[in-house]
Structures are given as structure tokens and as C-alpha cells.
Amino acid sequence: xxxxxxxxxxxxxSQDAWKTLVDAYARRIFSMAYQFCGSxxxxxxxxxxxxxxxxxxxxxxxxxxxxxxWFLTLAxxxxxxxxxxxxxxxxxxxxxxxxxxxxxxxxxxxxxxVAKEAQAVVWEGLNHLSADxxxxxxxxxxxxxxxxxxxEILRLPLGTVKSRVNRARVQLAKVLQERKGELA
Amino acid sequence: xxxxxxxxxxxxxxxxxxxxxxRAAFEAHLAVCPxxxxxxxxxxxxxxxxxxxxxxxxxxxLFARLYAIPEEKRERRRPVRPIFEGLTRPAxxxxxxxxxxxxxxxxxxxxxPEGQGxxxxxxxxxxRGIGTVEKLYADAGVIKGxxxxxxxxxxxxxxxxxxxxxxxxKQ
Numbered sequence: 001x002x003x004x005x006x007x008x009x010x011x012x013x014s015q016d017a018w019k020t021l022v023d024a025y026a027r028r029i030f031s032m033a034y035q036f037c038g039s040x041x042x043x044x045x046x047x048x049x050x051x052x053x054x055x056x057x058x059x060x061x062x063x064x065x066x067x068x069x070w071f072l073t074l075a076x077x078x079x080x081x082x083x084x085x086x087x088x089x090x091x092x093x094x095x096x097x098x099x100x101x102x103x104x105x106x107x108x109x110x111x112x113x114v115a116k117e118a119q120a121v122v123w124e125g126l127n128h129l130s131a132d133x134x135x136x137x138x139x140x141x142x143x144x145x146x147x148x149x150x151x152e153i154l155r156l157p158l159g160t161v162k163s164r165v166n167r168a169r170v171q172l173a174k175v176l177q178e179r180k181g182e183l184a
Numbered sequence: 185x186x187x188x189x190x191x192x193x194x195x196x197x198x199x200x201x202x203x204x205x206x207r208a209a210f211e212a213h214l215a216v217c218p219x220x221x222x223x224x225x226x227x228x229x230x231x232x233x234x235x236x237x238x239x240x241x242x243x244x245x246l247f248a249r250l251y252a253i254p255e256e257k258r259e260r261r262r263p264v265r266p267i268f269e270g271l272t273r274p275a276x277x278x279x280x281x282x283x284x285x286x287x288x289x290x291x292x293x294x295x296x297p298e299g300q301g302x303x304x305x306x307x308x309x310x311x312r313g314i315g316t317v318e319k320l321y322a323d324a325g326v327i328k329g330x331x332x333x334x335x336x337x338x339x340x341x342x343x344x345x346x347x348x349x350x351x352x353x354k355q
Contacts, residue, residue, distance in 0.1 A: 010254075013254070015251075015254060015255070018251070018253070018254050019251050022247065022250045022251055026242055026246070026247060026250055027239065027241065027242060030240070030242040030246065031239050031240060034240050035237070040240070044242070044243065044246045044249075047242065047246060047250070048246070048249050048250060048253075051250050051253055052253055052257075055253050055254060055257065115232075115233060115236060118229050118230065118232070118233035119233045119234075119236070119237060119238075121230070121233070122230055122233045122234050122237070125230070137234065141230075141231055141234035141235060142234050142235075142237045144235065162195065162196075163192070165195060166191075166192065166194060166195040166196075169194065169195055169227050169230065169231065170191055170194060170223070170227065172227075172230045173194075173223055173226035173227035173229075173230050174223070174226070176226045176229060176230050177222065177223065177226045180226075
């Protein structure tokens, strides 16, 4: 897929090119928004806002740059800004129900149950992290980005990114430990 | 190795990024520190859980909303643009400035405590002006009458002179 050509066509007003761009990125942005916000309805609204912003920002896109990283930076900034603007409203995430677990890890029933339990704790635990920490965990561990990609998206030095990811993981691991302690 | 250092190196350890000597020191600490070992296990579990996190599919309705963005933006711009462009013409700037000044003066006159005095002065001035104009009209009427009478006299005099000359010619 020649992204530059698609973007040029979008700038020329091609509806087909815009549709291709939406098809290529909607799932990624929606997943990121859902994991970040924790609510499906809110994630849909945020995803729409991100694409609206993308449409407005396309004329400013520098064709020499990595489009995916540029777009994910735009999405990340929007999600964090909106979270900070309205965080007093954010007290609860969607229940970690069958909807979230629709494609849960395979394995035997017992293994699957343990995995689901850990996933539920991670899902809840994300709410205990600050916006920046939550975002690095989502990008690195939930979306599987490399540290180099993270550095490009967050516009931070590699060392800073690695230590931020580690701190976020430690926080999340401690939440898991607390939850296990509560359950024991 | 301290527990704090272990915490700092946890990700690097779990991702296999530590050098052999550092890894050996790290594992030696874990062997004797149950707290760090438990934290390492918890981090390992959260990383595994996060890596296998299910991806949630956006609804078809969301896709439809996303596809429609360019068209919606065009629709939104269409009715607004001509009005907006018309109103922002540079040629209208003096009009806006005059309008603003007029509104400011009007507001002051109507609502400012001193505005009542100003309104009174305007009324007095206006009435004085009307009175002066009426007087001028009246004076103009008198002058007109006098000029008319004078003109009548002059004409009569000329007529009298003309007649007397004609009478002289006849004789």
C-alpha cells in the first residue's frame, strides 16, 4: 500500500482514498482508544475525533516522515489531552466482560481462566496509572510496539522511554500483587 | 544488587537485555529476596496478559461515521462560507468601526448616569436649533414682504416714469 499516494489522493478530495485510510487505521486507533478510555462508547467518540483531527491535519503532513508514527502521535496527544480535560468524569472502566474477552488467549480451560484473570487485573489496573504511564503500557505491551517506535510516537529519547515503560510495568505488577493478596 | 536496582532492571531482565554478568547478579538477588522475586513474577504475568489482550472490533456504525467525515465537513462549510466570507471583506472594516463607535456612544448616552444630562442638552440644543430655524423663516418672510413691497414701488415708479416719457413723445 503506497501511503503517500493515498494521502495525496485524500488531499485531492478522493473519498475512496479516505476510505482506504480509515480501513487501514480504524481498528488500531479504536483499540488504543478503548484500552486507554476503558469505555466503548467513549472510545468510539474519541476515535471519531482523532479521524476528524487527522482529516484537518493532513495538509500539514510532511511526506518525508513516518505516517503511522505521526498519526499515532496525533491520536496519543488527543487521548491524553481529552483525558486530562475531563478526568474527573473517569472513575470506571467497562466491565472486563465477554465483549473485551471475545478473542482471549487459547490453551486449556484452566490456563485460559488464569490468563483471563490476569487480563482482567491488567484492564482494571490501567485505571490506576497516570495518563502517560497508561499510554506507554498500551503502546508497548498491549499493541506490541518496539521501543524505537515508542520513542518516535512519544518524541522522547530511547532511554527515557525504556525507563518509563519499566516504571509503568512495576506499578501495574504491584496492582496485580495487591489484587492477588486481596483474593488470597 | 539492591532491591531498587532490581526494580529498575526488571523489564530489561524479562526482555533478555541484560549482559551475562548483570543477569547472574540479578538472579542471585532474586534467589535470596522473595519480595523482588514476587514482583518479577507479577510483572511477567502482567506482560503476558497484556500481550494476549483481545482486540475489540469497532462497530460498523463507527466505520460509517468515519467514512462520512470528508462529506460532513464539506456540508458544514458550504452554507457558512459565503456569509462568512461576505462579512469579513476588508471593505466593510470602516463600517464596522463606525458601527462600533456609534453603539458605544449610544450605550453611553442611554445607560450612563451622566447620559441623562447629555440627553437633556441634546433636547435643549435640538429645540433651540428648531426655534432658530423658525425665527429665520419668520424673518425671511418679513424680508420677503419688504422686498416685495419695495419691488412693487420700484416697478410703479418705473411705470410712472415710462408713462410720463410716452406722454411727452405723443405731445
